[in-house]
Amino acid sequence: MDRAMEVRNLYPGYFAMVMATGICSIALRDLERVALSAVLLVVAVVGFAVLCAALLWRIVRYPRLVLTDLGAADRAFAFFTFVAACDVLCARFARDGYRSFAITLAVLGAAAWLGLTYTIPVRLILGPRPQPVLASVNGTWFIWVVGTQSVAVSAAVLDRDEAGQVSAAALLAVLMWSVGVVLYLVVATLVLTRLLLLEVRPEDLTPPYWVTMGATAITVLAAAQILAMPPSPAVTTTRPVVGGLAVVLWAFGSWLIPLLVAFGVWRHGLNRVRLTYLPALWSIVFPLGMYAVASMHLGKAAGLPLIGQIGRAWTAVAVAAWLLVFAAMCRALLGSARRAVRRAS
Template sequence: MTVRDLYPGYFALVMATGICSIALDDVGQTAASAALLVVAAGCFVVLCVALGWRIVRYPRLVVADLVAPDRAFAFFTIVAACDVLAARLGRDGQRGVAVGLAGVGAAVWLALTYTIPIRLILGPRPQPVLAGVNGTWFIWVVGTQSVAVSAAVLDQSAHSHGARLTALLAVLMWSVGVILYLMVAVLVMTRLLLLEVRPADLTPPYWVTMGATAITVLAAAQILTMRTSPAVDATRPVVGGLAVVLWAFGTWLIPLLVIFGIWRHGLNRVRLAYLPALWGIVFPLGMYAVASMHLGKAVRLPIVEHVGRAWTLVAFLAWLLAFVAMCRALAAPLIPAHHRRGDRSAPRYDQ
């Protein structure tokens, strides 16, 4: 991989690592959780430097990604990466760093959430926008809900006046995220039903369909456990009810997504190799575990909490496989050709 070809959604690596760190912390695996936090922070710094260099050195390529319907919404991984790290660091009492990261995430969200849709709606269209709709569009929802999650986490250590503001922000962002999910779901389903679906089209980011429901559930669970405030008290019944509904829907989606994967790789022989977009599978798995545990506690459904605790192992194993595959892919160009097995092509970094 080169900085020139940096995948816009590569910050999903930080998202996946950070949420798995939170899941491990929730089940009492503090050492493993701390190790993953270090990895997440290191990857975040490296990706920020790489993205900054790409913006300076290859601005036209960055702009091209920002105006491409099939790639533009992947930039919201920057927002979610900031907020997941903020939520994890907030647990360790690192409030200053957490607030800073949450502020950066909110600023990036504000910039992207208007520029990308306005450009897609009002800008020139070489081809219909619907053809570019894919699973990355759900990262818009994930980024929005991540702002709500970080606000809810920071609310726990805020003073009374600040708590009212963070509570209002969390409720408002959660509400916006729910509506965005419905909008994006309609667009994605329309694209899948009206246009031909090829094996190459069902890329890993379609798992974010489930990840978006999971982070919406987590944000709702966090809101339900916040201190009393006008915004929280007014929406508590709706937030609690929709959280259970969305958790059930996200659970239903998992077998469907597995079937899509079998169709893509098993029946249509699409080679299973490392892609940066694979982190779009790991993050939803980790988020589902965390969301289940927090929802189960918030609404007193022990079975849901137990599902989340058991699912943590699935998420961690997926993270481990993806991380090893990434290391091998990044190291491949450094290995002399005569030491490689077979005549393998270079790893792909597209979706």
Template structure:
């Protein structure tokens, strides 16, 4: 039996368009759930519960659909999943599953449904553990056809996002269940610290790649916005830790560091926004790269929503009203961006292009990063 036959059960299935859409499912498509969930949380924070609940429902449906499609892909096309896991430019997209579970779980906690939060946390934690150790070990010790540095891109920051999403959930559950506050605080502070160090490592690698290797329009894809999204979720995680009951020794010990770095990272993330806009202008206006729907666009929407949510919570946590006002205003940047992207996605489905991303997106096309 050939390798292709092992991946596709029969010739009839091989020609099935829907099955091929499953085969080529973009590994980072859970960013759709991340973006929808965080915009829902931000809308709830500015007093729009109706809109927030509607987006939460969309996020839950999308999460369920994507989980089913991902399980089908793993069962029917394990070699394709393995190829994505081994590819430096795509492998970190799998962390979107971790962040999607945590973002939706945290949003449920805001409604008092912490049982759902707990379930999603215990789904996300083992996935994060396997990916956090498995991917770096594979990239360092595994065979390679080209330098790993050539595959470094904005998706690597999703490693940080997944880590800090666990922090937010742990801190949220620690605040909801006082009996577990101390252990939850220690776990949250420890993971938050790991996330900060990971951000510094990934930022160094990304900057090195951009400065040493030629940059083309296909290289500056939407996931580079996660450079800012990773700072924003780190800030939100810090704010959630600061809101935990003050008798937790871990929070007391790290309090000055957390406050200081949260403000620094918020300022740096704010500074990054014009830079990322400039990259987009260079790509689409000066270099005339076509602007169309692709699943990577959710990697722009998520940072916009996360920046709004993080700004509001940081402003309240450290008593900076201007930062909170910026966040409340930014919600009305994030929500229209979500609506436009969601409408574009629906339009794409009407054209029967499905969940697989842009045509030719597999895996040699640089745009798939």
């Protein structure tokens, strides 16, 4: 089997496949494409189950490799895709009224976030450094922001189901959103510093750099969900800040899209880096889907119909990207299976 799919070498960020599929399912459901949304939900659940089994087996069978990944600055933050996958599925199931299942996923995601958000920075700061950490900073660091804001989204979605009640989820949503905004500023500073101070090679601009935009999009979605929550002290106090920053971050995320496309043209068009299937490609699909959903929800929450229309139109782009990457993944898996059969025969 191809190394990308072997359990031993499982890419820590492979849960981005679940994130991308789940957010496209949410976008389609918001557009009332119920059947297509349900198909993608099934794919997301199956993918989540398979990847959870593979990750658990890797932890049991290859604990040293997992610890190595957790201490590697260029890969460690990809583990936050598990957090975001739990919360994206939580939001999707909550929309269909499966509250108990949604709460279970939210708790699992929050527990994973709590463990990862302190374990990884501590290991990077206090652990051995064969080279400066700055040299390994890349787009996967923004997944830390995505995981943080996904917890805020889950809290807001679940709290909204408790109409007329003030729960701790409202405060949690606002606090996690606030932490995510600050983390975005910190990570963006580190990434920009790395890009400006150190040489940028074509192989350095990997697909996870699209999470730069995805992190702004999920921050906007979390803000829109908070704006739609029932009145509570935390929501009422922060509403002007949340609403204002949501519009600012949506505009900045929109500005980033042409820049990220230009990076891709430079990498693949001018420098001839071959475009083949990699698990990291799902890190492009998720931001596209999240941008669509965030735009639709911000347009509704902030009374900006034009932004909502952009989100509805952008859903087609996200779903098209999902189909391309999913087809490439299936082709890669089929090719790996064929090679395995040849080796066995």
